[in-house]
Amino acid sequence: MPLDPDAGGTWIRVDEYGRSLCILNGDQPVVPPPSEAPSRGTLVLELSECATLTEMHHLLKGRHADGLLAQRAFKLLIAELGANGLSATAALIEWNGRDVPRLWPLEGPCVLVSSAFDPAGVSAYRQSTFSCLSSMPTTDPDALAAAQSLWHASHAEDEPGGGTLSVCMHREEASTVSFTAVRVDAHRVQMTYQAGAPCEGARPVSVFLDTRGSRRR
Numbered sequence: 779m780p781l782d783p784d785a786g787g788t789w790i791r792v793d794e795y796g797r798s799l800c801i802l803n804g805d806q807p808v809v810p811p812p813s814e815a816p817s818r819g820t821l822v823l824e825l826s827e828c829a830t831l832t833e834m835h836h837l838l839k840g841r842h843a844d845g846l847l848a849q850r851a852f853k854l855l856i857a858e859l860g861a862n863g864l865s866a867t868a869a870l871i872e873w874n875g876r877d878v879p880r881l882w883p884l885e886g887p888c889v890l891v892s893s894a895f896d897p898a899g900v901s902a903y904r905q906s907t908f909s910c911l912s913s914m915p916t917t918d919p920d921a922l923a924a925a926q927s928l929w930h931a932s933h934a935e936d937e938p939g940g941g942t943l944s945v946c947m948h949r950e951e952a953s954t955v956s957f958t959a960v961r962v963d964a965h966r967v968q969m970t971y972q973a974g975a976p977c978e979g980a981r982p983v984s985v986f987l988d989t990r991g992s993r994r995r
């Protein structure tokens with residue numbers, strides 16, 4: 779996993795059982811964010827210790843009930859390799875900074891977006907472009923991974939410089955600073971990191987782990 783050099787946490791982690799956790803900023807906060815909030819990245823490390831998704835949700839709900847959930851709003855994606863080594867399950871735990879964290883199951887290919895500007899508009903646009911990719915007439919993992927990389931490096935049709943709707947953003951207020959991809963199958967876990975805006979085409983670096991089958995419960 780990549781480490782945040784300032785806060786010591788991470789925004790994305792995958793383990794040898796093929797379980798991935800990835801944390802995104804929440805959208806427009808329902809309450810002003812605390813000025814001295816602890817890093818959201820440390821949550822990824824902490825929740826990685828939980829055996830199940832239910833345990834993660836329970837931990838966050840308990841912390842919220844005790845008034846100890848002090849991070850800014852977040853969306854936490856959890857994806858896990860199925861017991862057969864082929865299928866996968868995915869879920870989202872979302873916290874808006876005020877209410878009880880909610881758990882959502884996710885179905886099929888989906889796009890999660892974090893946008894403080896226009897969450898619904900940005901999500902709809904990127905979902906529409908991603909749906910072309912996810913309906914490609916191939917199941918070849920290499921072809922799908924290559925298409926996904928191109929999508930992450932893409933600028934919206936009307937935004938050649940990479941504006942708000944673009945997956946690869948170059949705005950003054952916010953920009954894409956790197957691309958991380960996780961790929962898991964029954965034999966191997968691969969994490970690939972590419973520094974800089976994906977459209978700049980820096981050389982990606984990959985690390986690998988052998989998959990260890992189902993997580994012990």
Ligand SMILES: [Zn+2]
Binds near residue numbers: 931946948975976977
């Ligand atoms: Zn770009």
